[in-house]
Amino acid sequence: MSLRFGLLGLLSYQDMTGYDLKKAADATIGGFWDAQASQIYRELNYMEDLGWLTSVIEFQTDRPNRRIYSVTSSGHQAFLQWLLENHTDKGHLNKSVFMMKIFFSGEHSTAENIRVFQQFKKNCEIKLAELESKNKQDFPFGMTRDNHPDQALYWEFTDNFAKAYYKLCLTWANDCVAALEKRLAS
Amino acid sequence: MSLRFGLLGLLSYQDMTGYDLKKAADATIGGFWDAQASQIYRELNYMEDLGWLTSVIEFQTDRPNRRIYSVTSSGHQAFLQWLLENHTDKGHLNKSVFMMKIFFSGEHSTAENIRVFQQFKKNCEIKLAELESKNKQDFPFGMTRDNHPDQALYWEFTDNFAKAYYKLCLTWANDCVAALEKRLAS
DNA sequence: TGGGTCATGTAACCTGTTACATGATTAG
DNA sequence: CTAATCATGTAACAGGTTACATGACCCA
Numbered sequence: 145m146s147l148r149f150g151l152l153g154l155l156s157y158q159d160m161t162g163y164d165l166k167k168a169a170d171a172t173i174g175g176f177w178d179a180q181a182s183q184i185y186r187e188l189n190y191m192e193d194l195g196w197l198t199s200v201i202e203f204q205t206d207r208p209n210r211r212i213y214s215v216t217s218s219g220h221q222a223f224l225q226w227l228l229e230n231h232t233d234k235g236h237l238n239k240s241v242f243m244m245k246i247f248f249s250g251e252h253s254t255a256e257n258i259r260v261f262q263q264f265k266k267n268c269e270i271k272l273a274e275l276e277s278k279n280k281q282d283f284p285f286g287m288t289r290d291n292h293p294d295q296a297l298y299w300e301f302t303d304n305f306a307k308a309y310y311k312l313c314l315t316w317a318n319d320c321v322a323a324l325e326k327r328l329a330s
Numbered sequence: 331m332s333l334r335f336g337l338l339g340l341l342s343y344q345d346m347t348g349y350d351l352k353k354a355a356d357a358t359i360g361g362f363w364d365a366q367a368s369q370i371y372r373e374l375n376y377m378e379d380l381g382w383l384t385s386v387i388e389f390q391t392d393r394p395n396r397r398i399y400s401v402t403s404s405g406h407q408a409f410l411q412w413l414l415e416n417h418t419d420k421g422h423l424n425k426s427v428f429m430m431k432i433f434f435s436g437e438h439s440t441a442e443n444i445r446v447f448q449q450f451k452k453n454c455e456i457k458l459a460e461l462e463s464k465n466k467q468d469f470p471f472g473m474t475r476d477n478h479p480d481q482a483l484y485w486e487f488t489d490n491f492a493k494a495y496y497k498l499c500l501t502w503a504n505d506c507v508a509a510l511e512k513r514l515a516s
Numbered sequence: 517t518g519g520g521t522c523a524t525g526t527a528a529c530c531t532g533t534t535a536c537a538t539g540a541t542t543a544g
Numbered sequence: 545c546t547a548a549t550c551a552t553g554t555a556a557c558a559g560g561t562t563a564c565a566t567g568a569c570c571c572a
Binding site for chain 2: 146149150153172173175176177178223224226227228237238239240241243244245246247248249250251252257292294295296297298299301302304305306308309310312316319320323324327
């Protein structure tokens with residue numbers, strides 16, 4: 145699994161600094177991958193050691209210097225190979241803390257669990273709103289849909305998935321709340 | 331975070347060995363948590379050090395001895411506290427290798443990507459079939475729905491979620507394939 | 517004057533994964 | 545005869561998280 149290859153992919157669109165990458169990642173793969181800045185810097189370092197990246201420092205006087213990374217040909221090869229490796233992610237719903245808690249929620253009162261679901265719904269609504277609004281503006285750093293017509297379709301696919309996912313969460317949570325309220329009434 | 335509490339939860343239903351826990355986990359929380367046996371044993375050890383569990387060895391002659399774990403009161407307290415901690419899992423679609431690959435799939439040919447989606451669909455269908463069949467039999471180790479009426483509703487909630495999730499994956503993948511075929515035709 | 521942005525990182529830690537090892541019994 | 549089941553683990557590693565540190569500039 146790997147942020148690693150996500151970074152390679154983004155850098156293949158455009159040379160960037162770690163700081164830029166954090167923002168680019170949030171704006172592009174952020175719907176399904178939450179990247180930590182500290183990890184980004186670590187990965188960049190590691191990949192430079194591997195020879196997958198090279199970097200140049202841009203000196204600035206009024207702001208901190210910027211270290212700009214570029215993918216080498218061996219880095220791009222590694223990326224392409226990763227893309228071809230068998231995609232069988234075992235179904236990718238294989239670690240959900242929230243579901244774990246729900247599973248054991250019989251320990252709590254019905255009323256309390258309704259509140260938990262309502263909180264969950266709020267979070268989903270926020271996520272959905274973020275995804276909808278993001279859609280209107282284009283991707284940053286020169287990665288526009290016009291710029292990358294072949295890629296844009298796949299960007300939409302992942303976007304659609306994320307949206308559909310959070311909508312599913314909302315309807316599911318509504319059903320759960322309905323069932324719990326029914327129990328309260330009886 | 332954290333198989334640990336899942337194990338505590340299951341042990342609160344019934345005393346068990348690590349081996350039993352692996353099977354119980356697969357049968358109960360397996361829809362949304364893939365637990366490794368090696369990690370189970372490590373966690374059991376660790377929790378015994380913490381004083382959250384105690385264990386007794388059951389000697390057997392014809393088979394390996396069994397180490398049976400029970401939750402202590404401090405273990406149960408830790409479990410309850412975890413349940414109450416704020417549930418805000420940031421949305422739990424925050425790490426998907428599959429989506430990462432799809433996002434960057436513009437590098438491949440349309441035909442190849444159609445095959446990738448078809449493989450994905452097959453995996454989802456298998457998962458769905460597993461979930462449907464599991465439903466018919468009851469949970470193992472005395473954890474029946476009649477036995478735990480308060481819990482059973484929440485078990486169903488997580489079950490419903492997993493099923494709805496894989497169904498969503500299927501319809502999404504179908505839409506993607508349709509879009510790709512349309513592109514092939516034009 | 518306080519908080520946000522720009523920009524880089526380190527260190528310790530936690531959690532989960534992979535690969536391996538052992539060895540008897542039982543069912544096909 | 546072979547594979548699965550029972551049953552327990554260890555060791556090394558990979559990947560991700562949290563907390564912290566630095567410091568200037570800009571805007572309200």
